[in-house]
Amino acid sequence: MKTTFICPVCGYSKLDTAPLVYKTNNKTHYSYTNGAPTFTICSCCGTEFGYDDDECSWEDLRAKWIKKGAIWQHKRNEPKKWDFRKQLLNIAKIKKEVDKEHTKTKEHSIKIERLLEDYYKKIITIDQLEESLLAYGINKTIPKELQSLCLEIITEIDGDLTDQCTNEKKKHPIKRLGKEELISFQKKLKKY
Numbered sequence: 004m005k006t007t008f009i010c011p012v013c014g015y016s017k018l019d020t021a022p023l024v025y026k027t028n029n030k031t032h033y034s035y036t037n038g039a040p041t042f043t044i045c046s047c048c049g050t051e052f053g054y055d056d057d058e059c060s061w062e063d064l065r066a067k068w069i070k071k072g073a074i075w076q077h078k079r080n081e082p083k084k085w086d087f088r089k090q091l092l093n094i095a096k097i098k099k100e101v102d103k104e105h106t107k108t109k110e111h112s113i114k115i116e117r118l119l120e121d122y123y124k125k126i127i128t129i130d131q132l133e134e135s136l137l138a139y140g141i142n143k144t145i146p147k148e149l150q151s152l153c154l155e156i157i158t159e160i161d162g163d164l165t166d167q168c169t170n171e172k173k174k175h176p177i178k179r180l181g182k183e184e185l186i187s188f189q190k191k192l193k194k195y
């Protein structure tokens with residue numbers, strides 16, 4: 004039987020993929036808060052994951068969808084007797100996974116923030132910071148927000164290294180971070 008996924012916005016249970024995807028040992032894993040966007044589109048609420056939820060939370064998208072009348076995006080897929088309230092109950096089934104991932108994100112943020120502070124206070128060296136940041140930045144199990152933040156800080160400091168950073172085998176040189184860069188990174192982290 005084909006695996007399907009629940010839409011975290013409207014509860015539709017037949018999404019082909021979850022909103023996010025990552026790979027380990029050539030295995031594909033779908034996730035709700037971990038990995039790169041799949042750009043899958045929900046045929047019920049019409050959310051395009053990776054685009055619509057880029058700056059809008061699933062809760063807000065859900066509220067908007069309901070406010071507009073909980074209308075099917077692809078009408079022809081709409082079941083005859085359909086109740087959006089019933090469908091929304093599906094979201095409870097993925098809540099645990101979503102919450103677990105959010106906790107992980109928070110833990111990572113706190114750890115990275117501590118590393119940056121340690122570096123700033125000269126408790127750890129730039130090499131140790133580089134090693135740790137890259138461990139976070141290219142580790143596939145790290146939540147996508149932090150991945151992009153790490154890539155961002157590396158990219159900002161040392162030109163466009165994004166492609167290299169996704170390749171674990173390469174060595175990535177990082178220049179010494181300036182005070183302002185550290186502060187701005189910490190500020191960004193605080194948002195998570």
Ligand SMILES: [Zn+2]
Pocket residue numbers: 010011012013014015045046047048049050
């Ligand atoms: Zn949906």
